Amino acid sequence: MRLLSLLFAFLLTLSVAPLAADARSDAKKQVEFGIAVSQRGLWREAIYRWERAAQIDPTYAAAHNNLAIAYEHEGELDKARAAYEKALELEPNNTFIKQNYELFKEINDRTTRPDTL
Amino acid sequence: MTARLARTLCSLAAVALTVACTNYYEIPIETPIRPKLDVSAFQRVLVAGFIAGGSEDVDGNLETTRLLRSQLRTKSEMRVIDTDVLPLMDVASETRATSENAQPNEAQGTAPGVIKEDSDLEPYEHVFADVEYWKRIGEEYQQPLIVTGTVMFAPQARSGIVQRDQEVYDSFGRRRVVPVRTYMERKGFVLKPRFIFIDGRTGTVLHSENFREEILYNANQTSPALSSYFELMDRLIPSFLSTLSSQKIKGTRVLLQ
Numbered sequence: 001m002r003l004l005s006l007l008f009a010f011l012l013t014l015s016v017a018p019l020a021a022d023a024r025s026d027a028k029k030q031v032e033f034g035i036a037v038s039q040r041g042l043w044r045e046a047i048y049r050w051e052r053a054a055q056i057d058p059t060y061a062a063a064h065n066n067l068a069i070a071y072e073h074e075g076e077l078d079k080a081r082a083a084y085e086k087a088l089e090l091e092p093n094n095t096f097i098k099q100n101y102e103l104f105k106e107i108n109d110r111t112t113r114p115d116t117l
Numbered sequence: 118m119t120a121r122l123a124r125t126l127c128s129l130a131a132v133a134l135t136v137a138c139t140n141y142y143e144i145p146i147e148t149p150i151r152p153k154l155d156v157s158a159f160q161r162v163l164v165a166g167f168i169a170g171g172s173e174d175v176d177g178n179l180e181t182t183r184l185l186r187s188q189l190r191t192k193s194e195m196r197v198i199d200t201d202v203l204p205l206m207d208v209a210s211e212t213r214a215t216s217e218n219a220q221p222n223e224a225q226g227t228a229p230g231v232i233k234e235d236s237d238l239e240p241y242e243h244v245f246a247d248v249e250y251w252k253r254i255g256e257e258y259q260q261p262l263i264v265t266g267t268v269m270f271a272p273q274a275r276s277g278i279v280q281r282d283q284e285v286y287d288s289f290g291r292r293r294v295v296p297v298r299t300y301m302e303r304k305g306f307v308l309k310p311r312f313i314f315i316d317g318r319t320g321t322v323l324h325s326e327n328f329r330e331e332i333l334y335n336a337n338q339t340s341p342a343l344s345s346y347f348e349l350m351d352r353l354i355p356s357f358l359s360t361l362s363s364q365k366i367k368g369t370r371v372l373l374q
Contacts, residue, residue: 028374035142035372062373069370075149096141096371107148107366 027057034066046070061090065097068104077108140374147365154314154324154360161261162195162361163317165254166202168209168241170232171271172306174342178202181268181310181350188354193362198258205265209244235309238267245313248320255317262361263315266325269308270346275333276302305333306342308349312357326360328353 034049047070053063068083084101091097156162164185169177182202190197232238244250251263283297307329314324330349334340358364 031374035374038144038372039142066372069144069146069372072148072370073146075151077148094373096373100370103368103370107150107368 023057024060027053027060027063030056031060031063031066034070038066038070043070043073047074059090061087061094061097064090065094065100069100072104072107077104080104081108142372142374143369144372145367145369147367150359150364150366152359152361152363153326156195156262156361159195159260159262159317161198161259162189162193163198163200163254163258163261163263164189165263165265166205167266167268167310168205168232168238168244169268169270170234170237171269172342172346175270175346177268177270177346178205180343180346184347184350184354185264185357188358189361192358195262195361198261200258203254203265205244206241208250209241212244212247212250232269233271235269238269242267245315245322250320251315251317252320255315255320258317260317262323263317264312265315266311266313268310270342270349271307272304272342273307273331273333274302274304274336276300279303302336303333304336305331305340306345306349307331308346308353310353312360314360324360326356328356 030049030053034046034053037049038046047067050063050067050070053060054067057063064083064087068080068087071077071080071083081104084097084104087097088094088101164182167178167181169181171177179202186197186199189195232241245265254263255261277300278298279301280296280298282294285293285295287293308331309327309329311325311327313322315321316323330352332340332345332349355364
């Protein structure tokens with residue numbers, strides 16, 4: 001019985017692994033396209049692509065990081081913060097994401113000074 | 118030996134693979150910052166004047182009014198009203214005298230009209246809450262956004278342990294920079310403005326913001342008070358402007374693949 005459940009788990013892993021790989025591969029294509037269009041200044045299109053990438057593979061930190069940058073560029077600072085935090089949750093030791101987030105916070109803090117009426 | 122070599126090669130391959138897999142692209146971005154205050158209802162702005170004190174070498178009222186007007190002229194869409202600076206200290210003194218029959222500063226024992234410390238500003242601050250007065254000013258200048266407030270620009274001296282970098286050369290003539298902690302006496306200035314934004318239609322305060330900037334020099338270094346004032350104002354002007362008009366902040370971020 002135990003052998004049977006182990007075999008079932010093994011088969012399940014085998015069948016799910018390619019699906020996950022496919023999801024990452026599809027998401028990566030969206031991310032790459034998003035990078036190409038953002039470099040040409042088409043930030044709305046880039047947002048659409050990176051949102052798609054994050055939908056396809058919600059564990060893809062790069063998609064959330066890029067999305068955060070695009071939101072920042074569009075002035076949607078609340079969304080940018082949420083996307084950076086998601087990216088950091090997925091890859092807490094990624095120095096690029098950490099650096100981007102620190103720069104973002106510096107700007108965001110200017111808009112929310114505590115000593116205003 | 119072969120096993121160790123294989124392990125080393127494997128780890129090198131892993132590092133190379135990680136670097137190769139982390140494709141990144143630096144990209145310039147411009148973050149638009151929305152103004153803190155919605156000023157769409159105003160076509161004109163009146164920098165009315167300030168209650169200022171601290172250093173006798175700088176007229177904080179006149180200099181701040183001039184500087185803010187010139188900044189707003191170039192960096193704001195509102196029309197800047199050119200007029201004489203309002204004598205706010207006199208206005209505050211008069212209104213207080215009529216209400217309490219006493220001059221500001223009398224209680225503290227300071228000569229009337231002399232502001233040396235932050236606490237000396239307090240007897241005048243009621244003028245900013247005088248809705249009728251600001252409404253009258255608003256009517257006179259076609260209901261603009263009114264900018265006023267207080268400015269304290271005062272000399273300060275501080276002494277203590279300061280860490281600074283020092284160049285040292287070893288016996289081979291090689292240069293090194295090492296941190297050195299020394300006791301120093303320093304003097305400079307502190308600038309503490311409070312900008313108050315008043316609705317010229319109603320006379321009510323819309324927004325108020327406090328700033329603090331300071332600059333310290335070596336005790337033997339002399340710097341004119343006015344140039345220090347402009348240096349400190351330069352630091353906080355972007356924050357002041359971001360209250361009224363949208364700004365774009367340029368930067369660079371890293372896109373990941």
